[in-house]
Amino acid sequence: DGGITQSPKYLFRKEGQNVTLSCEQNLNHDAMYWYRQDPGQGLRLIYYSQIVNDFQKGDIAEGYSVSREKKESFPLTVTSAQKNPTAFYLCASRGTGPYNEQFFGPGTRLTVL
Amino acid sequence: SQQGEEDPQALSIQEGENATMNCSYKTSINNLQWYRQNSGRGLVHLILIRSNEREKHSGRLRVTLDTSKKSSSLLITASRAADTASYFCATDAAYNFNKFYFGSGTKLNVKP
Numbered sequence: 628d629g630g631i632t633q634s635p636k637y638l639f640r641k642e643g644q645n646v647t648l649s650c651e652q653n654l655n656h657d658a659m660y661w662y663r664q665d666p667g668q669g670l671r672l673i674y675y676s677q678i679v680n681d682f683q684k685g686d687i688a689e690g691y692s693v694s695r696e697k698k699e700s701f702p703l704t705v706t707s708a709q710k711n712p713t714a715f716y717l718c719a720s721r722g723t724g725p726y727n728e729q730f731f732g733p734g735t736r737l738t739v740l
Numbered sequence: 741s742q743q744g745e746e747d748p749q750a751l752s753i754q755e756g757e758n759a760t761m762n763c764s765y766k767t768s769i770n771n772l773q774w775y776r777q778n779s780g781r782g783l784v785h786l787i788l789i790r791s792n793e794r795e796k797h798s799g800r801l802r803v804t805l806d807t808s809k810k811s812s813s814l815l816i817t818a819s820r821a822a823d824t825a826s827y828f829c830a831t832d833a834a835y836n837f838n839k840f841y842f843g844s845g846t847k848l849n850v851k852p
Contacts, residue, residue, distance in 0.1 A: 660840070669842040670783075670828070721838075724837075729785065733781060733782045736780070
């Protein structure tokens with residue numbers, strides 16, 4: 628069953644703690660993405676990676692970090708430097724080339740207590 | 741900054757009616773994509789239209805693209821209660837097709 632998995636579905640964090648969100652895909656896609664969505668808003672790009680061991684900052688990278696050690700995995704760490712981390716986080720992947728759609732995971736809802 | 745912007749922000753119609761949503765963007769693109777999101781879920785890809793295409797159909801969906809006006813529309817015909825969701829357009833940039841910009845979405849409510 629091909630697709631993108633994100634875990635956990637819900638995550639609670641105390642202020643000052645780092646937390647890592649998991650994203651795995653078995654679609655053999657080169658490109659992977661992390662987005663943040665706030666209530667009633669659209670998606671904002673945090674980081675994206677076009678190939679293993681390479682990634683680029685999106686529009687709101689401050690307070691976040693990523694790694695891309697394997698093609699199928701793109702974990703996102705929300706650090707204590709992120710001022711307002713409570714949000715819905717979505718991971719996506721996409722095949723190579725300009726005319727491929729993005730496929731999204733089910734999302735992780737992070738709440739900072 | 742975000743490139744795609746949808747309007748209206750919210751739309752409420754009766755089942756069986758058509759729903760039209762619009763998207764505007766700012767810079768040249770390679771393609772424009774429409775997605776649906778049910779509350780609290782991930783996004784589902786609906787349709788992709790290339791910059792050299794003017795219209796595309798998929799089932800009850802019809803998408804148009806006017807690159808001269810930098811705008812697109814999504815038409816859902818014969819709407820159903822199950823179409824209730826938020827709809828987003830996403831554009832890439834002609835200089836970087838790996839980076840996408842999403843609008844804030846149109847929230848569609850289809851009343852049974």
